[in-house]
Amino acid sequence: MKTTISQVHKYVDQEVKIGAWIANKRSSGKIAFLQLRDGTGFIQGVVVKEDVAEELFQTAKSITQESSVYVTGVVQKDERSPLGYELLVKGIEVLHQSVDYPITPKEHGTEFLMDHRHLWLRSRRQHAVMKIRNEIIRATYEFFNEQGFAKVDPPILTGSAPEGTTELFATKYFDEDAFLSQSGQLYMEASAMALGKVFSFGPTFRAEKSKTRRHLIEFWMIEPEMAFVEFEENLEVQEQYVSYIVQSVLKNCTIELKTLGRDTSKLENIKAPFPRISYDDAIKFLNEKGFDDIKWGDDFGAPHETAIAEHYEKPVFITKYPTSLKPFYMQPDAEREEVVLCADLIAPEGYGEIIGGSERIHDYDLLKQRIEEHKLPLESYQWYLDLRKYGSVPHSGFGLGLERTVAWISGVEHVRESIPFPRLLNRLYP
Structure with missing residues (x-):
């Protein structure tokens, strides 16, 4: 079912497909966390290495900030999330790989941010x-x-x-x-x-x-x-x-x-x-x-x-x-x-x-x-x-x-x- 982040509450425990951008990510040896945004909101996508193909996990680890993707996954309740839900990722289709996105997760000056x-x-x-x-x-x-x-x-x-x-x-x-x-x-x-x-x-x-x-x-x-x-x-x-x-x-x-x-x-x-x-x-x-x-x-x-x-x-x-x-x-x-x-x-x-x-x-x-x-x-x-x-x-x-x-x-x-x-x-x- 194709949906948006703001509507995931309708699909708890169901598999959905969301078009999104990678706002940020972090990963360890066994798990990758993707911060996804689609304009309607933000949700965390979780990729567990032992539950997915090696190629998919490597994609999740290597994907760059602000790359565009279609993500498929199961909606799960998560009380720690501001949204109240997260996505257990089962598939990632990369639409466009972003290279050297200028606004990184660090402090930037006002003029720099205004220029961008x-x-x-x-x-x-x-x-x-x-x-x-x-x-x-x-x-x-x-x-x-x-x-x-x-x-x-x-x-x-x-x-x-x-x-x-x-x-x-x-x-x-x-x-x-x-x-x-x-x-x-x-x-x-x-x-x-x-x-x-x-x-x-x-x-x-x-x-x-x-x-x-x-x-x-x-x-x-x-x-x-x-x-x-x-x-x-x-x-x-x-x-x-x-x-x-x-x-x-x-x-x-x-x-x-x-x-x-x-x-x-x-x-x-x-x-x-x-x-x-x-x-x-x-x-x-x-x-x-x-x-x-x-x-x-x-x-x-x-x-x-x-x-x-x-x-x-x-x-x-x-x-x-x-x-x-x-x-x-x-x-x-x-x-x-x-x-x-x-x-x-x-x-x-x-x-x-x-x-x-x-x-x-x-x-x-x-x-x-x-x-x-x-x-x-x-x-x-x-x-x-x-x-x-x-x-x-x-x-x-x-x-x-x-x-x-x-x-x-x-x-x-x-x-x-x-x-x-x-x-x-x-x-x-x-």
Whole structure:
């Protein structure tokens, strides 16, 4: 029976055939242990010399790392294995013998591993991170589908920018200027006026010259937008969504979390509701903690966010930032014009902001005024203003950065490990 490693539990004490690669191996005089991987998981294949032909045992001893094979064997329960099973090997068909595989079972430097990212992905650790990323994506679609959202795909090439053009990649669109999208939000607002509740999932680009462990040049965003939803309701959707994906990973990625050595007790606590702290109170808190350099009107840096997050065991919302710090489209607080109805969701354990969201301005005159104040070209935003001209309603939305979320839930230190092929300030290869 041909199967995959993830499905061997269905065939205990039965003979199966698996297409796999040799992740690693070790052998003694009488037994060879093959670490097999097939993309769905890892399993140990055991070759006992006295139970197989001499030729097969020699093949098992001599086969090289990352050679591809068809392995035939009997599935056996094994409590010591992370998978719970091992394979008693009866046959090996070598498909391709790998020669001098560059990533050996020893320590390699980060730059070396990044240069060989196309191969590093095969490692047990990177496999685990990618499986967790996949589960977050799967759970994202499940959550929003269950909540009645429609998936909408905004354009990647745009003629205008939601947050100004200083950090955009410019390109030519025939004889016009165009930009790679830094957010699909404006288009999602238009979609929400047609479909009520929508979400997008796609790549975004920021030409920000940052080298921190939290930043990528190209990353993926989940951007929901909701008509007839105001500030507090928006926060509730965010905390429900984040709780949902964390619990889905805990349920469906047990082996992967164990492979990464993740302290799952910290994740088990991630359930709505999440704590909230206003920007005003956050400034006071930081000043009391010895951050004398920050005052009202300043934006938070990574040390500030981390200090606030360490005070809580769950992600924390920092709400109602000064208008001057935020993009032009955010709705002012009716009681305090100098702040806007927005929130950043800060992940625990130093992973920083994973969500930015707000209620959007729904008044035509105010939005036009904000566009002019930000010195943005009015003609480029005419279609966006139209949304406030024809049946405008209160509406809200947010954007979750997938890679920071993957890094946090996985417990990996740097976002470069949370995307298959990271684009960094100094890296466009491979």
